[in-house]
Amino acid sequence: MRVNYHLHNQYSSDGRGTTEEVCGRAFELGFEEICFTNHAEMLADDGGWALDLVEARQRYENLQHEIERIQPEYPDMRILLGAEFEYRPEWVETLDALLDSVDFDMVIGSVHVVDGEQVSGGPTTGAYFEDRDVTEAYGRYFEVLAEMIDWGGFDVVGHFDLVKRFGVKHYGQYDAGQFESEIRAPLKKMVEKGLGIEVNTSGVVQPPAEPYPSLDVLRFAKEEHVATVTIGTDSHVPTSFDQGLEAGELVLRRSGFSEITLFSHRIRKNVALTPIEEEA
Ligand SMILES: [Zn+2]
Numbered sequence: 001m002r003v004n005y006h007l008h009n010q011y012s013s014d015g016r017g018t019t020e021e022v023c024g025r026a027f028e029l030g031f032e033e034i035c036f037t038n039h040a041e042m043l044a045d046d047g048g049w050a051l052d053l054v055e056a057r058q059r060y061e062n063l064q065h066e067i068e069r070i071q072p073e074y075p076d077m078r079i080l081l082g083a084e085f086e087y088r089p090e091w092v093e094t095l096d097a098l099l100d101s102v103d104f105d106m107v108i109g110s111v112h113v114v115d116g117e118q119v120s121g122g123p124t125t126g127a128y129f130e131d132r133d134v135t136e137a138y139g140r141y142f143e144v145l146a147e148m149i150d151w152g153g154f155d156v157v158g159h160f161d162l163v164k165r166f167g168v169k170h171y172g173q174y175d176a177g178q179f180e181s182e183i184r185a186p187l188k189k190m191v192e193k194g195l196g197i198e199v200n201t202s203g204v205v206q207p208p209a210e211p212y213p214s215l216d217v218l219r220f221a222k223e224e225h226v227a228t229v230t231i232g233t234d235s236h237v238p239t240s241f242d243q244g245l246e247a248g249e250l251v252l253r254r255s256g257f258s259e260i261t262l263f264s265h266r267i268r269k270n271v272a273l274t275p276i277e278e279e280a
């Protein structure tokens with residue numbers, strides 16, 4: 001099945017494209033199921049992000065109405081309403097309230113900020129890496145990821161090893177094997193909590209040149225019996241809608257997974273990964 005479970009449009013303040021444009025592009029590309037996962041929080045004037053319950057709920061409801069209007073035009077493509085929640089200890093209460101008040105199909109939980117510093121772009125990203133050696137920078141990120149999983153107010157962990165996006169620039173090539181115990185700890189918690197992992201293919205076109213997470217992390221996930229796996233491109237504009245998707249599916253297969261997970265109103269169902277079509 002051709003699906004995209006991580007995508008942003010103009011309802012994310014870092015995204016572009018109307019709901020019609022994104023759905024049209026997805027249909028042209030042959031997608032059978034897509035899930036909008038716009039950010040709950042909004043970009044603030046200082047380059048940081050802010051979260052407001054009323055405002056966020058309004059944006060998701062507006063998108064939900066658009067999806068309901070557009071869906072009948074695409075009987076062969078299911079259009080879902082999801083979200084990407086950014087974990088920060090001070091936001092947990094608001095995010096819980098948001099989760100309770102919007103009828104999401106699936107929610108991604110993501111770490112973009114560690115101890116107040118951005119790790120995936122933005123004004124404080126350089127400082128996070130400059131002030132820490134590789135062990136500390138990656139180790140602390142995975143600790144915060146485990147904290148987010150302890151909270152667990154979402155369905156799927158987003159871009160599990162996102163810290164490598166800028167990490168590779170500061171410390172060179174990333175080897176997940178070097179952080180095996182730091183990586184297995186959050187994976188074990190995910191299994192206890194029934195949370196899934198996503199294959200986020202934006203890393204394929206970014207400096208790491210591989211999905212988030214890497215092949216080794218997915219192998220660990222398989223060994224730890226993580227049973228829910230989604231795949232998404234984290235596209236922020238319609239033109240990059242399917243970025244890295246084929247590479248991501250390949251990594252997923254190579255890691256031993258044979259199924260992906262689909263959601264509906266936060267209920268999940270696993271389906272077989274489509275067999276690779278041989279090019280004539
Ligand atoms: Zn993200």
Ligand SMILES: [Zn+2]
Nearest residue numbers: 006008084234
């Ligand atoms: Zn995203």
